[in-house]
Amino acid sequence: MIVAPQMARFTEPLKLQSGALLPEFEIAYETYGKLNAARSNAVLVCHALNASHHVAGTYANEPQNVGWWDNMVGPGKPLDTDRFFVIGNNYIGSCFGSTGPTSTNPATGKPWGADFPLVTVEDWVAAQARLADHLGIERFAAVMGGSLGAMQALQWALSYPARVRNSIVIAATPRLSAQNIAFNEVARQAIMTDPDFHGGHYYDKGVVPRRGLRIARMIGHITYLSDDAMMEKFGRVLRRVAPGFDFDIDFEIESYLRHQGDKFSTYFDANTYLRITKALDYYDPAALFGGDLSKAFARAQADFLVVSFTSDWRFSSARSREIVRALLDNRRVVSYLEIDAPQGHDAFLMDDPRYFGALRAYFGNIAL
Amino acid sequence: MIVAPQMARFTEPLKLQSGALLPEFEIAYETYGKLNAARSNAVLVCHALNASHHVAGTYANEPQNVGWWDNMVGPGKPLDTDRFFVIGNNYIGSCFGSTGPTSTNPATGKPWGADFPLVTVEDWVAAQARLADHLGIERFAAVMGGSLGAMQALQWALSYPARVRNSIVIAATPRLSAQNIAFNEVARQAIMTDPDFHGGHYYDKGVVPRRGLRIARMIGHITYLSDDAMMEKFGRVLRRVAPGFDFDIDFEIESYLRHQGDKFSTYFDANTYLRITKALDYYDPAALFGGDLSKAFARAQADFLVVSFTSDWRFSSARSREIVRALLDNRRVVSYLEIDAPQGHDAFLMDDPRYFGALRAYFGNIAL
Numbered sequence: 001m002i003v004a005p006q007m008a009r010f011t012e013p014l015k016l017q018s019g020a021l022l023p024e025f026e027i028a029y030e031t032y033g034k035l036n037a038a039r040s041n042a043v044l045v046c047h048a049l050n051a052s053h054h055v056a057g058t059y060a061n062e063p064q065n066v067g068w069w070d071n072m073v074g075p076g077k078p079l080d081t082d083r084f085f086v087i088g089n090n091y092i093g094s095c096f097g098s099t100g101p102t103s104t105n106p107a108t109g110k111p112w113g114a115d116f117p118l119v120t121v122e123d124w125v126a127a128q129a130r131l132a133d134h135l136g137i138e139r140f141a142a143v144m145g146g147s148l149g150a151m152q153a154l155q156w157a158l159s160y161p162a163r164v165r166n167s168i169v170i171a172a173t174p175r176l177s178a179q180n181i182a183f184n185e186v187a188r189q190a191i192m193t194d195p196d197f198h199g200g201h202y203y204d205k206g207v208v209p210r211r212g213l214r215i216a217r218m219i220g221h222i223t224y225l226s227d228d229a230m231m232e233k234f235g236r237v238l239r240r241v242a243p244g245f246d247f248d249i250d251f252e253i254e255s256y257l258r259h260q261g262d263k264f265s266t267y268f269d270a271n272t273y274l275r276i277t278k279a280l281d282y283y284d285p286a287a288l289f290g291g292d293l294s295k296a297f298a299r300a301q302a303d304f305l306v307v308s309f310t311s312d313w314r315f316s317s318a319r320s321r322e323i324v325r326a327l328l329d330n331r332r333v334v335s336y337l338e339i340d341a342p343q344g345h346d347a348f349l350m351d352d353p354r355y356f357g358a359l360r361a362y363f364g365n366i367a368l
Numbered sequence: 369m370i371v372a373p374q375m376a377r378f379t380e381p382l383k384l385q386s387g388a389l390l391p392e393f394e395i396a397y398e399t400y401g402k403l404n405a406a407r408s409n410a411v412l413v414c415h416a417l418n419a420s421h422h423v424a425g426t427y428a429n430e431p432q433n434v435g436w437w438d439n440m441v442g443p444g445k446p447l448d449t450d451r452f453f454v455i456g457n458n459y460i461g462s463c464f465g466s467t468g469p470t471s472t473n474p475a476t477g478k479p480w481g482a483d484f485p486l487v488t489v490e491d492w493v494a495a496q497a498r499l500a501d502h503l504g505i506e507r508f509a510a511v512m513g514g515s516l517g518a519m520q521a522l523q524w525a526l527s528y529p530a531r532v533r534n535s536i537v538i539a540a541t542p543r544l545s546a547q548n549i550a551f552n553e554v555a556r557q558a559i560m561t562d563p564d565f566h567g568g569h570y571y572d573k574g575v576v577p578r579r580g581l582r583i584a585r586m587i588g589h590i591t592y593l594s595d596d597a598m599m600e601k602f603g604r605v606l607r608r609v610a611p612g613f614d615f616d617i618d619f620e621i622e623s624y625l626r627h628q629g630d631k632f633s634t635y636f637d638a639n640t641y642l643r644i645t646k647a648l649d650y651y652d653p654a655a656l657f658g659g660d661l662s663k664a665f666a667r668a669q670a671d672f673l674v675v676s677f678t679s680d681w682r683f684s685s686a687r688s689r690e691i692v693r694a695l696l697d698n699r700r701v702v703s704y705l706e707i708d709a710p711q712g713h714d715a716f717l718m719d720d721p722r723y724f725g726a727l728r729a730y731f732g733n734i735a736l
Contacts, residue, residue, distance in 0.1 A: 018613035118613040178598040178621040179590060185622045186586045189629070192615060193579040195563055211561040215583060218554045222547060227681075230546040236652065243650050245386035245486040247560060247642060250649065253546040254553045261557070274615060281618065282611050284604065313595075313681075 001057035001074055001081070003030050003067070005097060008134045014092075014127060020117035023106055027131050028053045028090040028097025032073060033081035035137070041368045042085045042137045044128065045073065046145030046152035049220070049276050050268070052096035055088030056081070071351045078360040083368070084141065089131055091124040091152070093275045098127075101271035102203070114200025118275055121148075121283045125155045132163070141366050144168035146348035147315065148276070151283050154323070158285055161301040166366060168359075170307040171348040173319035174293050174326070175284040180314065183223055184277035187216035191270045200271050209270045214261035216273055221260050226311035226344035293326035303333040305362050307355065309347035310340045335362065369425035369442055369449070371398050371435070373465060376502045382460075382495060388485035391474055395499050396421045396458040396465025400441060401449035403505070409736045410453045410505045412496060413441065414513030414520035417588070417644055418636070420464035423456030424449070439719045446727040451736070452509060457499055459492040459520070461643045469639035470571070482568025486643055489516075489651045493523045500531070509734050512536035514716035515683065516644070519651050522691070526653055529669040534734060536727075538675040539716040541687035542661050542694070543652040548682065551591055552645035555584035559638045568639050577638045582629035584641055589628050594679035594712030661694035671701040673730050675723065677715035678708045703730065 007026050014022040030053050035042060045055050047068065056067035056074050073079045073086055090098040093116065101116040108115075132140070143156040143164050150172030157167040173180070191197060194212035198205055225233070234253040249255045289295035304327055308320035317338050324336045339355045341347040347355075375394050382390040398421050403410060413423050415436065424435035424442050441447045441454055458466040461484065469484040476483075500508070511524040511532050518540035525535040541548070559565060562580035566573055593601070602621040617623045657663035672695055676688035685706050692704045707723045709715040715723075 020613070175604065177595055178602040178604065178619070179593075179595040181604070181619050182586075182590045182598065182621050182625055185619075185625055186583060186590070188615065189586065189626070190558060190583050193582070214561070215554060215558050218550075218557065219587065222550045222554065225547075227545055227547040230550065234546040236543065236546065236549070245388070245646075247556065247646070251546070251549050251553075253550050257550055257553055258557070278613075278615070 001032065002060050003032060003054075003057035004059065005030050005053060007097070008131055010127075010130050010134075014123070014130070016117055016123050017120045018118055022092070022099070022117060025092055025099035025127065026097075026103075027092065027099075027127060029131060030054060030057075030088045032056050032086040032088075033084055035085040035135075036368060038368070039137060040139070040141060041083065042087065042132075042135070042140050043079060044087050044089065044132070044140050044143045044156070045069065045079075046124075046128075046143065046149035047088070047090070048145070048147040048149045050264075052094070053088040053090040053098075055086070069349070072356070072359065078356045079144070079363055080360075084363065087131070087135065089128055091119075092127045093119040093272060093279070095269035095272040100269070101200070101275070102269050111203040113203050113271060116271060116275070118278050120279050121151045121155050122159060124152055124279070125159045128152070128156075129160055129163070139163050139165060141368065142166035142168055142363070144170070146170040147172065147345065148280060151280075155283075155285065157300040157302040157304070158296070161299050164302045166305065166362075167300075167302045168305045168307075168362070169320075169323060171309060171312055171315055171320075171345055172306070172323060173315040174286065174323050176281055181281050183219055184281055187219050188274055188277055190215035190219075191274060197270060200274075202270070208265070210265040213265040213268060213270055213273065217264035217268075218257045218261040221257060223314045224344060224346045226313060226342060228311060229343045229346075232342065293322060294329035297326045297330050297332070300327065300330065300332055305335045305337070305359075307337045307339065307348070307358070309343070309345070310338060311342050312345045312347060314345040369400065370428050371400060371422075371425035372427065373398050373421060375465065376499055378495075378498050378502075382491070382498070384485055384491050385488045386486055390460070390467070390485060393460055393467035393495065394465075394471075395460065395467075395495060397499060398422060398425075398456045400424050400454040400456075401452055403453040403503075404736060406736070407505060408507070408509060409451065410455060410500075410503070410508050411447060412455050412457065412500070412508050412511045412524070413437065413447075414457070414492075414496075414511065414517035415459070416513070416515035416517045418632075420462070421456040421458040421466075423454070437717070440724070440727065446724045447512070447731055448728075452731065455499070455503065457496055459487075460495045461487040461492075461640060461647070463637035463640040468637070469568075469643070470637050479571040481571050481639060484639060484643070486646050488647050489519045489523050490527060492520055492647070493527045496520070496524075497528055497531070507531050507533060509736065510534035510536055510731070512538070514538040515540065515713065516648060519648075523651075523653065525668040525670040525672070526664070529667050532670040534673065534730075535668075535670040536673045536675075536730070537688075537691060539677060539680055539683055539713055540674070540691060541683040542654065542691050544649055549649050551587055552649055555587050556642055556645055558583035558587075559642060565638060568642075570638070576633070578633040581633040581636060581638055581641065585632035585636075586625045586629045589625060591682045592712060592714045594681060594710060596679060597711045597714075600710065661690060662697035665694045665698050665700070668695065668698065668700055673703045673705070673727075675705045675707065675716070675726070677711070677713070678706060679710050680713045680715060682713040
């Protein structure tokens, strides 16, 4: 499937949750499949921290550049693009095409950098609603995402109850725990104390806070995998004949983490990383209802599919069950699936036959 | 209980596991109680990453400086110094008195710094055996420790089987998992990529890799507490009236971590941190026996008390059970206690009545 990214431009300012005004913005997106005449088959796919609007397929000139959820989305796949019109989008504040800290601030003609406002999950959804308007989609057959993407799928059902028929919430949490916030804060501190960060104004200095990004990504990877999955994948296998008694790489896991950190630090924007982690920390739909998630979900009208994975210790199954319970309190139609998978949080990206089979069945049951 | 630190000097070189020779070294230690005439009541207490030889009591001129395990050790306490002669010791390579990277290298007259050799758990035990000789103790009534200290207690039973009557192994693991190593590696990378690290030769530069130490400590604290304990202690409580939509402190947990990191970075030596994490990574008594822990424990002669805590996800109960199983394979006398405690790895420092009661009973049953 050959696809091409597109860009939608919005010149009406977006009032953000913080009170700040984003004067204008662009959203990078891709579409797969065809919108039917009734405009009833659109599915919005939301991405997590490190992904983009490039959900499926490849680019004509980059055959290696396969979309991040290509195993899930495409012709004949669980989210079947022969039947559905699927939209991948890059959220604002990201660094893969949509307006964010690396974009030009119209007020100064320079990159926004540290002056780019903090955006929230609610802001992302509001911006995506503009994209839906732009594409002529009044109501989505489904909004779907994993991890941070799942928060967007959930928030769609709360911000625009009438515009979502199904919300598919995978490897999610209704709010971050103190431990989740702690990991985010360490990553932020690693970036912000990097001497090359310059308070976020590093673009015109010809440097990037690469050390901090590297550490942030290494921490992230630990939380994406389960202890068991890491042991299974890397064990205590040495990269050299015997321990070196120095600080070069001894163990496979060290090599893996350094490689992931190095790679990430070459392409990911530090100001974006900071903002995404803050959006995660802030997300808490129950906060306005005294912490009562059931009250927060009262306005939802969608049907829900909630999926969690047994070995996910970042957003454990217990957190998904909080969502399920609060939805049932509101008599929503909820399907809940807990997959016994060893890979940890990353399991939501893996092709597990029970998981993919359930998604295929769920989408198959959505009437168009 | 007023105590005073002492110093023992050893001029015979110590052959380290790496093959390197430590030409001379000192061990800082403290003693509590009196060695009996039969010299049969000595208990060696081994510390974990951040503690020292100052196990119990206070210093005459520093009444606030209470030993790190003062709730466990003292007159009438579970490890009763009215009955036992207790020795606290600082392991070599640390930065609290014993010879380590901050000490003077006799070959250069300057601090060892990056040239201080890597030391292992086995090396620490070998150095402690010199201290035992120095104090005229042929055989310990018990060697005891938690976390990294527990590895030393375990290793004593393997390195010097005839010199340990009881090995008390608390919150331990027989070897680090890939995830354990991963956390250590991120901490090391944070320190080593700090521009103030200077390859470990920062002492004469008038700087300290404080940013890296700070991050290392923040990561450490996340792994010392359970998710639940963190949620209980900090929750999602804000430090300001409403989210600030900036990168100042929003949540209590952020304040806690920054404070812990800041404090630690003012007194802990970075070269020491690197070496301790490596000693943890390398420890694997089964490695020489094809990974068979039962074979590795065949030479042990001590009785064992193994204690773990349900909420400890750093070194989980499952890891303690590996130790217990391997000891039982060798028909050792083993008591195993799993405490249902919410605090995570840090539980081993807390005064839980069941935990402390069991320790009290165990020590009470040691014949002198």
